[in-house]
Amino acid sequence: MWNRAETEINMTLIRHGATKANLEHRYLGKTEEALSEEGKEELQMRKDNGMYATPNHLFVSPMLRCRETATILFPNLPFQCIPEWTEMDFGLFEGKNYKDLNGNPEYQAWIDSGGMLPFPKGESREAFQKRVVFGFFRMLSCLEKEKASEKDKITAVVHGGTIMALLSALSGGEYFDYQVKCSDGYRCRLRCSDKIISILELEKLC
Known part of the structure; x- marks a missing residue:
């Protein structure tokens, strides 16, 4: 875990580039x-x-689309995978879009809940x-082992859902307020302790 009493980090969150399904x-x-x-092509x-500024430390979701994105953006920079940052499990909705799910009562119930119901x-x-935030503390632990400086730049290449989950959890804000398109993301300055993370500054990349 993060052992310092309190520190600030500068972090960029990037959603991976587009796939066919996206x-x-x-x-x-x-x-x-x-x-x-x-x-x-869009990433390039x-x-x-x-x-995309080159960071001192690069972390990614272990999924292929994120690893490919990191390699395109920062080809000479090694990265560390954070397993808890894989995308949400969409269950029965996986691989489908709103046209495929039109008329599905489970999908309608999920829509009516404002996305609050678990995916079937x-x-x-x-x-x-919870798991995304746990992954964030895993990242902090890696930074502590590497003796990262507050001046270091940190980048995470992850999923749209991972970004929404992390920023809404840290801010107490609405989940979908932090939705971004593929290849977009956020720059943020965070205050971190061993138990509490707070957002000091936040801006979109584009």
């Missing part, structure tokens, strides 16, 4: 899928435009947030 607006959770050619274009045979938002 472009088709499908629920893509535990399914492994490579980036689409369009997704790769944004990289060439200086959107999948994960609940509460459980997802």
